[in-house]
Amino acid sequence: MRMRLEFTTEPFDLAEPPAHALTAREVLRDAESGGALAAVEVGPFGNTAEGERDAVxxxxxxxxxxxxxxxxxxxxxxxxxxxxAER
Structure with a gap:
């Protein structure tokens, strides 16, 4: 089963990315480089990734x-x- 994850972290800081936002990007990119997640997109107002259920x-x-x-x-x-999806 393939799943899509979408998330944001707060509090926001428009002047520079806060530590938690940088950490979130690192988690996604580490999983992507390890082959667990794909279609990773990171942005200032949201992040997405796809992968098999256990990886997500x-x-x-x-x-x-x-x-x-x-x-x-x-x-x-x-x-x-x-x-x-299992039916």
């Missing part, structure tokens, strides 16, 4: 741990099944 679930766990340690006070996320 692992990335969410890592994301929550590391971004809160880096100062995030809110992480808004959405996970959608993009194909292979």
């Amino acid at each position: 679930v692992a990335a969410v766990g890592e994301l929550l741990r590391r971004t809160t340690e880096a100062g995030a006070t809110r992480i808004s996320l959405q996970v959608s099944v993009v194909d292979g």
